[in-house]
Amino acid sequence: MRALNSLVLAVGLILPYLAIVASALPSVPHIVLPDNSWEPFQVRLAYAGSTGMHVSWNTYYPLEEPTVLYGFFPNALHFSASSTTSVTYPTSLTFNNHVKITGLEPDTVYYYRLVGSQEGEILSFRTGRVAGDKTPYSIAVVVDLGLIGPQGLSTSVGNGAANPLKPGETTTIESLLDNGDWDFLWHPGDIAYADYWLREEIQGFLPNTTIKEGYRVYESLLNQFYDEMSVITSIKPWMVGPGNHESNCDNGAAVDPAHNITYNVTICMPGQTNFTGFKHHFRMPSEESGGLGNFWYSFDHGMVHYVQFNTETDLGRGLVGPDEVNGTDGEYSGPFGEWRDEQIEWLEKDLMSVDRRKTPWVVAAGHRPWYVSAPICVPCQRAFEPLFTKYSVDLVLSGHNHLYERVAPMANNISDPKELNNPSFPWYITNGAAGHYDGLGAFTLPMKGYSREGFNTSYGWSRLVFHNCSHLAHEFVASGNGSVLDRATLFKGRECAGG
Incomplete structure (x- = not known):
């Protein structure tokens, strides 16, 4: 009833x-x-x-x-x-x-x-590869991918935006389709950018409407994005995680300089706050992994154990101030766990239970980075890095900053002297350059000493290639022409049983 x-x-x-x-x-x-x-x-x-x-x-x-x-x-x-x-x-x-x-x-x-x-x-x-399957394979990773087309990333921009597509330029969605020899798509946050509706109107890119009627524009942009993604997601699994732009209808805190108005979450209609759309639209394997909804979970696929963690809420031990309780960015969202440290305790239990004989590789992804030549997420570092170091996570992926940067394996702000030749520390890569209306971002110069390669002039996505238990390649693929702008291979000194 x-x-x-x-x-x-x-x-x-x-x-x-x-x-x-x-x-x-x-x-x-x-x-x-x-x-x-x-x-x-x-x-x-x-x-x-x-x-x-x-x-x-x-x-x-x-x-x-x-x-x-x-x-x-x-x-x-x-x-x-x-x-x-x-x-x-x-x-x-x-x-x-x-x-x-x-x-x-x-x-x-x-x-x-x-x-x-x-x-x-x-x-x-x-279906997925059973844990222990040593067959080589690849996956695709995008972060910060928004609506592409006349009402999103296109060949024109509004007043104050930048980095439009070049006429005829291949988009990230098209590039993923053109280079589709990968098992699944991983999308750790910032999905659709429907919350940019007001910013796009203020910049004259979309026709003006009222705040009261804005929910239709927000939902329209969201639906358009899901429509265009379905050519991929109807045939390939789409594994997602939370980003700040899923939180509410105005996460970007749109500013109207002409009228000296700064908007915030109070303009959002019912159903457009607290990750509501994100919670309703997706179903991730949290039940199978003891996680929580679409916010944190894990799964095995062949020789890899994948972990999706949540940098937006429920940071538990990483929190030190009251401003961080309701979301990393003042999102006024969550927490979603039943107790303060639920995510952190789940993460430790999950990493502790990994059978490295079956899944020698452990790859984790969360939206916000803490090793990048741009603004970092300090609460995220406090919450997650000790566990990633303790349990020898191989690779940590993130986005949030709209650029690509590969850094050295790191722990406690110290780079591993072995670099990618059998390091002891986790390897960190940020790639938030998939593309959305607001374009690409800027590095904070000078680049950090741990930086090894960076690009912020091309939209692109990541391809991970698992060759065997000891060699993992990461490639930054330029969406515009499919070229590989950066390639690096991580070696781990492990004996590969069974091949």
Whole structure:
């Protein structure tokens, strides 16, 4: 009964918004209700262990029982999996549907179709590699990737923005598709940049609207981004983590200099604060790893143990001041754990339990960096670095700063004298250059002494190549032409059993 009441409430909240969608503002022209309002879109996948897969999609109206048909052949979808109901939140223009399929064979291609989709729309996915599989493979990593197109990163910018695309330039999304020989996409925060809607209006890039009606622009930008990502996320798992731009509708604290106004989270409508959209849109393998929602979790894939940690809230031991309690950046979000140190205690337990014989590599990702020639996250360093050093994490990835920088293996602000030749310290790489409306960022000069390579003139993404248990290559791929602007290989002195 509680679920039914929630569904009735959700429908009551969203129907008034759907009723006015057809007459939406000029800045949100793309929202047109389809003939079939239960038609799936924004399809996305995420691992649920090596024998499971989360399949998620959106619809304009709720489904009583979201269902996925699947099988080993496109013309033989003999199996099905369902969930109880669709979920939504106030001001959302859509409903989210999530189905977890379990009991699959690892490293196996399955074909699937969403009930409600047009006949013949059959997609496929490959399940995860079981822990201990020594087969070489690669993954793609993006951070700070926003909407690309006329209302986002494009060949023009507003007053005060910079780094537009060159005419005909290949975007990061296109580059990922063109270079798609990777197993999954990892996106540790800053997804869509819908919270830039007000900044884009102030800069004259989008038509002006009112604060009260701004929720439609925010949700429109969010939906446009999810739409354009679906060409990737419907066939490759999309593993995400929280960034500051998922927190609320105005995380950027938009400033209107003409009217001497600085906006903040108080302008946000219900449903557009406290990571609400992020919590509703994704399903990550937290249940399988003892984590918490989409905020922190881990999973094994072949010879690697992956850890997604949360730099935005729940920093526990890293917190020293009251201003840090409600989010790293004054986001007024969280905490989400039941106790102060829940994330930190989970992280230590997770790292402690890694079987390095099966998964010799441990790679962690969180949104904000602390080794970079730009502003750093000191609370993050206090919270996480001691554990990464103690448990010999091999590589730590981050973004937040809209640039690329590879640094030496580090611990306690000291670089490892062995550099990448069997270091004892974790290797840190920041790559927040995937691309969004606000362009690329600047280094704080002079560059830090631990810096080894940096770029802030090209949009790009990271490719990790796991050759075996001892060699891991990182490549910074320029989105514009697919060239590798930086390549480095980490060597660890381990014997690779079984090959």
